[in-house]
Amino acid sequence: MGEQTFTDLERRDTERHLLVAVDESKNSKRAVMYVADFFGSFKDIFITLLSIIPDPSEDYFATDEEKTKWLDEKKQVLEESLAGYKEILLGAGFKENQVMILLSVRQCTSIGDAIVEEQDKQRCCIVVVGRRGISHNEEFIFGSTSSKVLHHAKNCAVMVVE
Amino acid sequence: MENLSALSIEAARTLIAELMGPDRVPEKMKVITDTSDFFRIEYNDVVVLGETPYWIKGYEKEGRFGLDDEPKYWVRRAIDLTNGATKVIKLVFHEEFETRVGNSVIKCFRSPKKEARILDLVAKQINFMHGHWVLDLAGNNVRILEFIHGRRYDDIVAEYGTGHHDYFHNYFPVVLDQYIVLVKAIKFLHDNGEKHGDIRRDHIIYDRELNTNRWIDFDYNYMHIESMFGFDLHGLGNILIFLAGRGDILVPDLYNNQREVFEKLWGEDLNISYKNRVANLRKVYPYIPASLNLILLHFSLGANIFYDATDQMLDDLAKAREDVLKLTGR
Structure with missing residues (x-):
C-alpha cells in the first residue's frame, strides 16, 4: 500500500481506513488507546480522528459574542484532545501520513448520525467509538451516540470500546 | 399613528x-x-x-x-x-440552570427568542397557543x-367516569384521539427542527371556545446530547401513562389499597423517571390492550428500546387506537 492522500475516494474502497469518532472524554481516549494497541503494528491502515461540534442554537446564548466565545473554547479543547490522540497513535507506530484529524462544526440533530454521514463520505471500513457507560435513564432521555452509530451505520463494521 | x-x-x-x-x-x-x-x-x-x-x-x-x-x-x-x-x-427572564440525570448534566435555558420563533412557526397550527x-x-x-379560555386538560380528564373501568371504556377512546392530535402537533415542531422543551401535562389547556387542546409555554430549551427530542418524548410518554391510568398510579397507594396488585409488580414495571409510579398499567387494569401497554412499557424501567422520534410513537398509537376501539366498541 502506497502513500495515503485522504482524497482519492475510489482508492479508499480498497484500503483499510478507520474512522475514530472522539471528543475530549476519557472514554474517547480509551478508544484511541485501544486502536493504537490493536492496530499500531499494521502498516496499511489509515485513521481519521473525527470530532464533531453541533452548531449550538442561538437560544443558548444571550449574545452572538457569547456563542462565538463558547465555540472558540470548545474548538480549543477538542484541538488539544485531537493532537494528544494523534500523539498516542504515532507513539504506537503509526506514521504521520497514516493519521488525519478532522474537526467539524455543523448543524446536526444527532452526533451519531453526523458520524455515520462522515463514515459514508470518507468510505471508512470501520467506525470506532467510545462508550460513556450511561445509565438506562440517561440513555432514555439524552440518547446514546454509540447506540445510534451501532444501529445506523451501513456498509462498515462498528467497534464500540467500553 | x-x-x-x-x-x-x-x-x-x-x-x-x-x-x-x-x-x-x-x-x-x-x-x-x-x-x-x-x-x-x-x-x-x-x-x-x-x-x-x-x-x-x-x-x-x-x-x-x-x-x-x-x-x-x-x-x-x-x-x-x-x-x-x-x-x-x-x-424577558433569562433563567439558566443545570439539571442532572445520573452522571449527565444538562444545561437548561429559558429563551424568549425560541418562544418567539415558535409563535411565528405555529401561527396557523391550532394546537398551540398563539400570539x-x-x-x-x-x-x-x-x-x-x-388568552386561552379553558382549563388544564389533565384536570378535565381526571374527572371523567365513575371509576377506571367506566373511564377507559366510555371516555378513553376520545381521550386517546385527543392525545394523538397533541403528539402530531409536537411532530410538527420536531419536523421543523424545534423542541417544545417543557412537555408536562399542565402545559396542555383545553380551549373551550375552539374545543381542542393547545400546548402552551415553549420557551424552554436545553443543550441536548445525542437525542434532540428525547426530553420531549419522555414528556409525551408520561402524559400517556397519566391519561391511560386516569391519573398517576402510585406504588404506595397500591401497597395500601390493592396489595394483590402490588405483589405482582416488579421494578421493571415502574416509570423510568418517577419510580413511585407504575408504567405497566396492564398489571393494574388487565383490560388495557397489549398494544397500548407496549407503548407505555417504552417509558418503564424495563424498557430496552426507546422512541427516537414521534413518528415511531404515532405508528404504535395507530395500532393501539384500533385495539382500544375494538375493545370499547366505539
Whole structure:
C-alpha cells in the first residue's frame, strides 16, 4: 500500500481506513488507546480522528459574542484532545501520513448520525467509538451516540470500546 | 399613528376611561416602555409595546417542583387598550440552570427568542397557543399571547367516569384521539427542527371556545446530547401513562389499597423517571390492550428500546387506537 492522500475516494474502497469518532472524554481516549494497541503494528491502515461540534442554537446564548466565545473554547479543547490522540497513535507506530484529524462544526440533530454521514463520505471500513457507560435513564432521555452509530451505520463494521 | 412610546400618563388614563369607564381609572400608575426590570411593572401600569398600550393586571401562576401556584412575575395578564382584549404578556427572564440525570448534566435555558420563533412557526397550527412578539424600546423580546379560555386538560380528564373501568371504556377512546392530535402537533415542531422543551401535562389547556387542546409555554430549551427530542418524548410518554391510568398510579397507594396488585409488580414495571409510579398499567387494569401497554412499557424501567422520534410513537398509537376501539366498541 502506497502513500495515503485522504482524497482519492475510489482508492479508499480498497484500503483499510478507520474512522475514530472522539471528543475530549476519557472514554474517547480509551478508544484511541485501544486502536493504537490493536492496530499500531499494521502498516496499511489509515485513521481519521473525527470530532464533531453541533452548531449550538442561538437560544443558548444571550449574545452572538457569547456563542462565538463558547465555540472558540470548545474548538480549543477538542484541538488539544485531537493532537494528544494523534500523539498516542504515532507513539504506537503509526506514521504521520497514516493519521488525519478532522474537526467539524455543523448543524446536526444527532452526533451519531453526523458520524455515520462522515463514515459514508470518507468510505471508512470501520467506525470506532467510545462508550460513556450511561445509565438506562440517561440513555432514555439524552440518547446514546454509540447506540445510534451501532444501529445506523451501513456498509462498515462498528467497534464500540467500553 | 400617534407615537405611543411617548404616551403620557394622562393620555393612558384617557384610554382606560374611554375603554373601561371613568370609574376604573387608577389613581396611581406608570407608563413603561422598557420592561428590562419586570419587578418594576406593577398592577395598573400601562406597558407600551410597539404601537399598542397594555393595561397590566395580575401575574400568572404555575404549579412547579411540588409547589402550588408559584407566581411567575415575568408573565402578566393585561388588557389591550386599543380593543379591550385580554392578553398574556411574557417579559424577558433569562433563567439558566443545570439539571442532572445520573452522571449527565444538562444545561437548561429559558429563551424568549425560541418562544418567539415558535409563535411565528405555529401561527396557523391550532394546537398551540398563539400570539406575536415585539421588541420593547430596550430591545427585550416580549411575547404577547392570546388568552386561552379553558382549563388544564389533565384536570378535565381526571374527572371523567365513575371509576377506571367506566373511564377507559366510555371516555378513553376520545381521550386517546385527543392525545394523538397533541403528539402530531409536537411532530410538527420536531419536523421543523424545534423542541417544545417543557412537555408536562399542565402545559396542555383545553380551549373551550375552539374545543381542542393547545400546548402552551415553549420557551424552554436545553443543550441536548445525542437525542434532540428525547426530553420531549419522555414528556409525551408520561402524559400517556397519566391519561391511560386516569391519573398517576402510585406504588404506595397500591401497597395500601390493592396489595394483590402490588405483589405482582416488579421494578421493571415502574416509570423510568418517577419510580413511585407504575408504567405497566396492564398489571393494574388487565383490560388495557397489549398494544397500548407496549407503548407505555417504552417509558418503564424495563424498557430496552426507546422512541427516537414521534413518528415511531404515532405508528404504535395507530395500532393501539384500533385495539382500544375494538375493545370499547366505539
